[in-house]
Amino acid sequence: MIPYHDLSKINHPLADDILAEINVVIEKNKFVMNTEKFEEEFADYTGAKYCVALSSGTAALHLSLKALGIAEGDEVITVSHTFRATAAAIKYCNAKPVFVDIDKDTFTMDPEKLEDKINTNTKAIIPVHIYGNMADMEKINKIAKKHGIPIVEDCSQAHGSTFDNKHAGTLGRIGAYSFYPGKSLGALGDAGAVVTDDESLAKDIAGLRNWADDDVGHNYRMASIQAEALRIKLQNYPDVLGDKEDIAEYYQENLKQEVFVKRNVRHSWHIYPYILDEKYDREDFIKKLSDKVELKTHYPVPVHRLSAYKSSYELPNTDFVANHQVSIPIYPEVEKEEVVEAINDYFATLL
Ligand SMILES: Cc1ncc(COP(=O)(O)O)c(C=O)c1O
Numbered sequence: 141m142i143p144y145h146d147l148s149k150i151n152h153p154l155a156d157d158i159l160a161e162i163n164v165v166i167e168k169n170k171f172v173m174n175t176e177k178f179e180e181e182f183a184d185y186t187g188a189k190y191c192v193a194l195s196s197g198t199a200a201l202h203l204s205l206k207a208l209g210i211a212e213g214d215e216v217i218t219v220s221h222t223f224r225a226t227a228a229a230i231k232y233c234n235a236k237p238v239f240v241d242i243d244k245d246t247f248t249m250d251p252e253k254l255e256d257k258i259n260t261n262t263k264a265i266i267p268v269h270i271y272g273n274m275a276d277m278e279k280i281n282k283i284a285k286k287h288g289i290p291i292v293e294d295c296s297q298a299h300g301s302t303f304d305n306k307h308a309g310t311l312g313r314i315g316a317y318s319f320y321p322g323k324s325l326g327a328l329g330d331a332g333a334v335v336t337d338d339e340s341l342a343k344d345i346a347g348l349r350n351w352a353d354d355d356v357g358h359n360y361r362m363a364s365i366q367a368e369a370l371r372i373k374l375q376n377y378p379d380v381l382g383d384k385e386d387i388a389e390y391y392q393e394n395l396k397q398e399v400f401v402k403r404n405v406r407h408s409w410h411i412y413p414y415i416l417d418e419k420y421d422r423e424d425f426i427k428k429l430s431d432k433v434e435l436k437t438h439y440p441v442p443v444h445r446l447s448a449y450k451s452s453y454e455l456p457n458t459d460f461v462a463n464h465q466v467s468i469p470i471y472p473e474v475e476k477e478e479v480v481e482a483i484n485d486y487f488a489t490l491l
Contacts, residue, residue: 190342197318201229251279269298
């Protein structure tokens, strides 16, 4: 059976280099607050002026909103087709998440439906570059600028993704990244970061991660060994991206279904989304394939349908994707021909 993910394909060849750097950390006894080299290198990679290393993507979203002053009574617009952390960060600030529907082709925030959700309480917008595809930052920026609202990009699935040759996270005020181990660029445990060109926001977030807060405060520091692992993995990341692009191209050609990617976008393929036609039963599809290929769904319950949100939004595209999307394995050395064969065989047996 081909597993949905196989982290050993990326991590094992780098293990000796990573262990050597971890030994240096042990020798120096600098286990936290020793992440500057990674911060410089990741800022460089994305083209941002500043990067602040943090403990997770959730912490990155939370501190981005906190540094922007988001508080009780404020509204933050985002999408419901995301991992729940995007909306949770808004809740942590005691603000209200307001959900806008996604565009059916790119699965990202629909800019045409955004302006309707803006009112005087709207204090931030969080587009999510889901699966590695980029939200339409040109249109979203235009609307945000008109209303003077800052954008926090959720880049947790978009390492290496670009829009008009600019990296995810550098098109709005702040970009929040997760380096959870399963991400395209993942650490050896939880880790995250923000990138920004705004010096004062970077300073505030660097302070907030380590209790510099006149309120309760946070420990959102990145462990030094994670920073060292990420430095090694970042050097190798262009190869990972290239491999994923080749696999995505193969799937696009052989699964007879295109994933829409705008011409000015580089997709980083954290997830390869496949939309199963409504006439098929998704549970049956996943079950029948399970002895050949492990498939997942992202995300079967959209955030606005979780009990913590109890919201009665009309988000037809979000609901459609939640009900029909299937994620196909995409990682270096995945047996892509066998994946395609198993999927095509399934349809053939139904004929
Ligand atoms: C879109 C999105 N936002 C936020 C997060 C939260 O990141 P983390 O798990 O590092 O807290 C994730 C990852 O899990 C994610 O996929």
